[in-house]
Amino acid sequence: MSTPADPADEPTAPREADDDLDVVVPDDLSGLLDAPAETPSVAIVVTQVAAPEPLAAACALAGVEIDAVPTEIGAVAVLRDPAAVAEGAAAISKLLRQLPVVVLTRREGQIAAARWTGGTHDEDLPAGLVLSDAPAVLEALLVGSTDVAGVPGVVTSVGMTRWRAMRALARGRRR
DSSP, X not given: OOOOOOTTTSOOOOOOOOTTOOOOOOSSSHHHHTSOOOOOSEEEEEOOOSSHHHHHHHHHHHTOOEEEEOOTTOOEEEESOGXXXXXXXXXXHHHTTTSOEEEEEEEXXXXXXXXXXXXXXXXXXXXXXXXXXXXXXXXXXXXXXXXXXXXXXOEEOTTOOHHHHHHHHHHHHHO
16 A cells, blocks of 8 residues: 655655746845935924024024924924935034934834934934923924914024024024
8 A cells, every 4th residue: 555645755846937927035134124214204403592583593694494483492493405304403403512402304104303412413312202292383393284384483594694694693692
């Protein structure tokens, strides 16, 4: 009596490649992790500057295009070009010397937070903790439910002349 052969014991014939399927399986999955991050759709720099006008003036002198928004915790800078978040954060944190700033970005529906000091990125922060006591206007700007043009008291650095920026900074120092 013959016993049925175990299919695992039989040699398998090589399968013919299907010309319609061009599937390439990489040796590892590291290529998936190296994909470039999406450009942020919103970038906001939270500062310790009390009023929006001096912040806008300093950014105008540095060539950073922002809209400075007043909040209860100080002025925040909404970058006009969120793709230039690193350059904007570096310039603003250099302007404020040793005062740290917090940069909030929204990418692919994800919010990230980072601390910058003196023009350099210090560390990433948990965005949930940063936003836990944030003013409502900051959260609304970050998630896109409020347009920066609709916030009262906004001052822009765009089009601000050097002379006007210097006067705004001088007024800010006198206060």
